[in-house]
Amino acid sequence: MRRGTPMSTPVDDHPSHGGIVDDPAEITTDWLTGVLRAGGVDGTVTALRHERIGTGQVGANYRLHLDHTGAAPRTLVVKLAAGDEDSRRRVGPGYRAEVGFYTTFAHQTRVRVPRCWHGAISRDRTRFTLVLEDAHPARPGSQLAGCEVASALDAVRNLAGLHAAFWNSEHLLTGTRWMRRVDEAGAAFLGATQVDATARFVRLFGDALDPEDADTMTRAADLTARWLAAEGSPFSLLHGDYRLDNLLFPPDGAEGVVAVDWQTLAVGLPARDLAYFVSTALSGPSRRAHEQALIRAYHERLTDLGVSGYPLADCVADYRRGLPQGPMIISIGAVFATARRTAASDEMFLSMTRNACAAIRDADALAAVAR
Structure with missing residues (x-):
């Protein structure tokens, strides 16, 4: 398990090109290929599917299963916002903190955390997307x-x-x-x-x-x-x-x-x-x-x-x-x-x-x- 070395959008930026999603079904093979290549992976994602994992109290976690050519990982985890608009605004500082940890602090520590491939959050803190290393079978x-x-x-x-x-x-x-x-x-x-x-x-x-x-x-x-x-x-x-x-x-x-x-x-x-x-x-x-x-x-x-x-x-x-x-x-x-x-x-x-x-x-x- 690597320490976080993100290829990410900084906190408070609002990315274009679909950098933030609310549904894992919105993630395309082209977009994920770009994320992995930005992180140094020489490969192409050709197909993907997702499944819900975990029981997070303020966010939603999904495992992505990838078909690919080259050296891409077989699975990744994507974490997204969850709940209605009022709930999201209430926990928005938490969303900001988590994206900020992975994009700012994780690579400086000796704590074991998943590698972050992508992290982005909207300006109003109600939507975010993290693409993380999958720790399975842990x-x-x-x-x-x-x-x-x-x-x-x-x-x-x-x-x-x-x-x-x-x-x-x-x-x-x-x-x-x-x-x-x-x-x-x-x-x-x-x-x-x-x-x-x-x-x-x-x-x-x-x-x-x-x-x-x-x-x-x-x-x-x-x-x-x-x-x-x-x-x-x-x-x-x-x-x-x-x-x-x-x-x-x-x-x-x-x-x-x-x-x-x-x-x-x-x-x-x-x-x-x-x-x-x-x-x-x-x-x-x-x-x-x-x-x-x-x-x-x-x-x-x-x-x-x-x-x-x-x-x-x-x-x-x-x-x-x-x-x-x-x-x-x-x-x-x-x-x-x-x-x-x-x-x-x-x-x-x-x-x-x-x-x-x-x-x-x-x-x-x-x-x-x-x-």
Whole structure:
């Protein structure tokens, strides 16, 4: 799996020649041939078909099967916008973030991601097209099934490859028009959004939500603005939703997890990603047994990649500070998803809630925020 090396239309450009589509049936063999040739492939696509894959909450993914001459890949993945116009406008910043990640940042990191062959987005952020390397036969993880410790170790080491590349990098704050660190006003806005989303989340799930978890979610939401505004150093580029369903694992259990779904890209405390993954991927007993080993593995990989002046004790403390990432992403994801609500998605959100809230209580993480 290569790091992203896109041949793409920059974010905020509106390409001609059909660079953005809403339906994979609109993709022609000539257009796809041009995309691949721009990426250095000497071949011609002669026929293609598509199939829907995945269960994305705010986008639609399709696998393209190609007939071709020359050296083109046999399959690719295309990701498009989904939902009605209002839904798309609401999640437009996420579309912008994902296209921006692949076209601006992916090639600078050591995180494993699909190669991006093409990325473009409309000026109003309601339509986009990504053409990506197909990671098949790797398969997405499952929040409901959880994961083995070996897979979790691979995932946190991979995550360190994202953070190390942009550790305290001022380029994140000045290098793009669309990527900014949350300021005090932004923290207040997100805090208010989180309070509203959490109230709706608690009503939505009702009796299915454990009262203790509902209380933890509510208290975390009330502290969101303060939590975000208090972030200082270190900072880096965050995936934002680094969880099992957004990771593709090799079928044989070998190392090589690949990260996808970059719509929650942000700048902030790196350990927010780490805490979110560990606290949602593992059940309470498993997390308690392996939490410290996972933090150490992440920290060791950061050090290997050149991050200095960041002792393990600071990483452990930041992990505790990062745990409110779980309630924030879970409630907003459940309430504002454009995908149709299903029993499976409900159980996914409830499973994540149980695990994340237990981790917060075990670490007394909200007390650290409230100080």
